[in-house]
Amino acid sequence: MNSETLTPENVIASSPVIIMGGDTEGGYSVNFITGNISRLGYSVAEIVMEEIPFETIVHPGDRERLSKEFKEAAARGEDSALFQYRVRTRDGEVRWIEEHTVYQKDAAGRIFAYQSTLTDVTDEKTALLDAEALEARLKLLLKTAGASVWEYDAASDSFSGEDFGPIFGVEEGGWQVSRQEFFDVYLAAPENEPAKEAWRRLVSGETSSLDVECFVCLPGGKKLWIAFRGAAVRNDHGQLTSVAGITSDITELKRAEIEAETRNRRLALINDSSAAFFEELDPKALLERILVKACELAGTEHGILSVNQEEKGEFFWFLGTGLYAPLIGKTGKNTIGAFSEVLRFKRRIVIRDYQNYENRLRDSIFKDVETVIAIPFYYGKDLKGIMAVAFTHSDPPFDDDLPDSLEILAASAAAALKNAELYEESITKLDERKKVQEDLRFHGRLVRAVAEGSGFLVSLDNQQQALEFALRGFGEATGAAVTCLYRLSADGERRSVAKALARYVRPVTDRGHSVELSLIPLDGSLTGAVADIRSGRIIKGHLGEVAKAAGVAMPAGAPLWFVAAPVFFNSVFWGFLALSFDDEGLAERVMKEDVLRTAAHNMAASVMRWESEREALTAYEKLTGTFGDAIRTLGQIVGRKDPYTTLHQERVSLLALKTGVAMGLSDRRLEGLRIAGLVHDVGKVEIPSEILSKPGRLSELEFDLIKTHAESGYQILKEIDFPWPVAEIARQHHERLDGSGYPHGLRGEEIMTEARILAVTDVVEAMASHRPYRPSLGLDAAAAEIKKFSGIYYDPQAVEACLKVITEDPGILSPR
Structure with a gap:
């Protein structure tokens, strides 16, 4: 075959691979097929126009199975499928066909089309063609199909290929590009982030294959949607060595998919709006809703509804949004602007280059308008007004279907307006308005x-x-x-x-x-x-x-x-x-x-609420009395061993309560803090009296015994069903922010707020009061102590609040 006869048509005609495709709705529909279907004795027109439906050339013994397998593969949402079946040629000869089908999916993952390659595998000897001729045919087929075979080399971190590619357009000599350049230049669009993430997972070994769609921006400005499919190749150690794959140009399919999604969205909006329009019976409110929905449908904020005042020769701009908002309540001549053409021709007008439109409105507020769509608005057969939307350079472009959609919306709105008008007339005729208003x-x-x-x-x-x-x-x-x-x-x-x-x-x-x-x-x-x-x-x-x-x-x-x-x-x-x-x-x-x-x-x-509150108050008062009795009993038990401890707990409780108030604690937490202060040293009941009242310094063993009072107090108090965490507060009152405290060496936020307050007020009261083994050190020394170790041992907020309390009331710890 010389160069003059080497054409795509001749290549397809001579190829053993028949390419066909179509949509999947309703089963096996063939919308296109390559001319080499003639190998089986049929023409493209006979198959596509269904003069001879494709399923009729399938052997009767295989038809039902093929149809079932095709539908099941599509129903499972598979990316591709392989079928084998027999066909009859026009001469009656039976040939075996191997069909490889790739399914096309929309953004939601639903299959809407397929593309298949049909190979005659009857005579396996036909597969022993010359390697170079087979490669040439393959390249031509890939070019015809808009597909490309590529390879990624991990060592050089680059992609390469030798055949025609929908991205690079190289037919001879091959191409190579680094992965960094490919990602940064060709896949720079934000839509490709999922694809890049899929590549990362493939390289890291999280997945073994790649199947993504990419929005490719070519250096020359051309933009394509490309399907990438590939499989990873790894060595014996599991390290990635290469990725082999194929790409195909799905730009037209993607465009059709986006257009279908846009149409479906618009139809859904129109349907929902129609129902909403008929629910609104107030004409003014209905017109406002119509304009809002029109702008939503068009994807712009600039919309207007005008009423034609024919007897005055002008339009009254009734409602407007965006750039049209300043026109609300004003009038304009009905011989100027796009509206005048709608009025003259009684049909919609689309002006795509508004700034060069001779009859445009010269107001400066419209200087950024690029496109205007004006739709006539009818009440019955009479043109009563015009609905229009405008687009500026910052608005997204619209497609050719939008004016049709706006006309459908306008027709639905007109019917709803007529309905509202009839409703209003019926109310007036029946003279029920006054009664309705009175009832309201x-x-x-x-x-x-x-x-x-x-x-x-x-x-x-x-x-x-x-x-x-x-x-x-x-x-x-x-x-x-x-x-x-x-x-x-x-x-x-x-x-x-x-x-x-x-x-x-x-x-x-x-x-x-x-x-x-x-x-x-x-x-x-x-x-x-x-x-x-x-x-x-x-x-x-x-x-x-x-x-x-x-x-x-x-x-x-x-x-x-x-x-x-x-x-x-x-x-x-x-x-x-x-x-x-x-x-x-x-x-x-x-x-x-x-x-x-x-x-x-x-x-x-x-x-009933008042009765419940009274019952709750009675129960609370009873509970409070019970707790009071318990607290007094615990205080008396400790007081018998160490009278100082009882007085100490009362003073600590008072100082802690005032400190908690200064810190803004709730009333409920303040009451729990007060109770905890009254019993925080109750564990000392298990310490021998001679140690509690011993004059002079305690031995290490004696001090270790004293430190057990915090845990002992917890064991005593946990048996009482307080409505506050009193037992835990008592256990933690000797813990310190830096973890140097006891019994558990808690740090920072691990210590309850109430316990941090008791830690401060316990030290202040102990230093400012007389002890069995020493006289009072004074309130100033106590203040200096908590200031010195604020943020180390003691909570800074508690220290600040306590200092505020003893500064405002220096006698708070004096006998009362």
């Missing part, structure tokens, strides 16, 4: 009353007064003559009754007197509608039925109607909020308000 105002009054009542219930200390204020606010908002909260109780004969906890009576009623019902029987005496008071429903009945059951006479002019909202806690009937009304219509109106349940539940829940 009434509901608002009730909501505010409930909120105000909740404030009273939470903030006022006088619980009865808080409940009465909440009842008054809700009663006044509803217009009730009497508002009362009832709770399930029992009378002297142990019968179920509803007992009034608090009530509010309107000062002046139109009908005169009200009826006072302190107890309402719930044992079956109620009749009529009010008999269902425990059913869980809000009930309305005649007040006379309730008064009769309670044995109370109805005075003349008393309210006639009774509404009650039951309250349940954990499915158990608790009581109800009752309101009495003069007017049945008002009672009916209040009955329909769910906020009535909220008011009832808030009041009942507050009553």
Whole structure:
């Protein structure tokens, strides 16, 4: 074959490898196939146009198996697959084919297309072609397929190849580039960071193969998407020697994938927006939502909605964002700008070079605008306005599908606007607007009353007064003559009754007197509608039925109607909020308000909360008394052996409490610190009295025995169920920041804050007080001691706070 006939078509025609591909939706679809399909007696048109579908040339005995294997490989998400099957040529000859299929995936990893090579393996002798001819064919095939074979050499840290490559475009002579240059120049885009990480893992041995997509920026400015696949080669010691691989140009597939993702995102936005548009029935709010969604769809912040005022010959700029925001509320001539063309031609206008557009708006705020898309906006068949979005040089570029998407959005928005317009007209025609607004105002009054009542219930200390204020606010908002909260109780004969906890009576009623019902029987005496008071429903009945059951006479002019909202806690009937009304219509109106349940539940829940708080307070006071007894008993036990220790603990506790206050500890932690101070030396009860009161210096053995009091105190105190870590604080009060303390040599933050405070105040009290073996060293000496070792033995914050306390109150350790 001479150079004049050496063409890609001739190479493909003479190649034993048939290349085909297509999408995977629905199975084995062939969208392209190389011309050498003629080797089997068929033409490209017959296969691609499905005049002879590819599956029909597969041997009948292999069709079902091939289809199944193909679909299963795709379903498993595999990167490639190998199939063998028989085909019939047009002459009826049966040939064996080996098909190698590579699947293409989108960003989400879903397979959407395949590319296959078909090889006739019937006669293995055809594989014994001349090596150079085979290599030439392979290079041409790789060039046709946009693929390249490459090798990475670990010793030289470089890539090389001799065949045509989609990156370097070298056909003869080969190419070589260092890995550093390849990464820094060709793979410089941030999209390639995952690929670089995959390469690092391959080189380090974490993975044995490479399969990545890269965004390659060529020195000449051309940009490609390339698929890289490779396998590592290692020596007997596991060291990487080389990587062999292949690349293919997937730019078109990637572009199609990105375009599909963009279309899907836009369709999803349009669908979601359409639903949202029809939910909005206020035209102004709807227009605002339409503009926001249009800008979101276009990927720009610059958008505007204008209304055509035909009789005035101008546009009224109704809404605008970004660069268009300053135009809101202004007008402009409808013969100038892109809008004038939309008005004239009744169709969308796309201006891609706005600064050179002769009819552009000359306002300086548009000096950075590059592109404008203007879409006509219809109410029915009439053009009422125009929606437009603008792009500056800083906005991302848009594709050709965007104007279509904006038109779809505009059509959906127009239908929603028509719906909102019809809704507004129907409300006007039925004259229900006033009633709706009144209902909303009434509901608002009730909501505010409930909120105000909740404030009273939470903030006022006088619980009865808080409940009465909440009842008054809700009663006044509803217009009730009497508002009362009832709770399930029992009378002297142990019968179920509803007992009034608090009530509010309107000062002046139109009908005169009200009826006072302190107890309402719930044992079956109620009749009529009010008999269902425990059913869980809000009930309305005649007040006379309730008064009769309670044995109370109805005075003349008393309210006639009774509404009650039951309250349940954990499915158990608790009581109800009752309101009495003069007017049945008002009672009916209040009955329909769910906020009535909220008011009832808030009041009942507050009553239960107050009761729980009282019970908790009683229990706490009892617990505090128990702890007090325990503390006093422990103090007396130590005091019998060493009276000084008892006084020492009391003084340390007082000084520690003041220091803790200066450090900002919470009330709960302060109480725990005070208790710990009172018992921190309780372990000394196990030290012989002669050692505790020994005058003079202690021996090393005696001092070691003294040091056991911290652990002994812990063992005693841990048996008491304090609500604070008193035992641990007592154990740590001789620990020091530098780890020189005892019993465990704790350091820094390992020591509890309370123990660090006791460590400081224990030293100050001990030095400032008289001891059996020496007189007082004085408060100044104690202050100097903790200053000297601040940050070494003692916590700096505790030292600073303690010094502040003894400076402000020098007599704090004096007998009181």
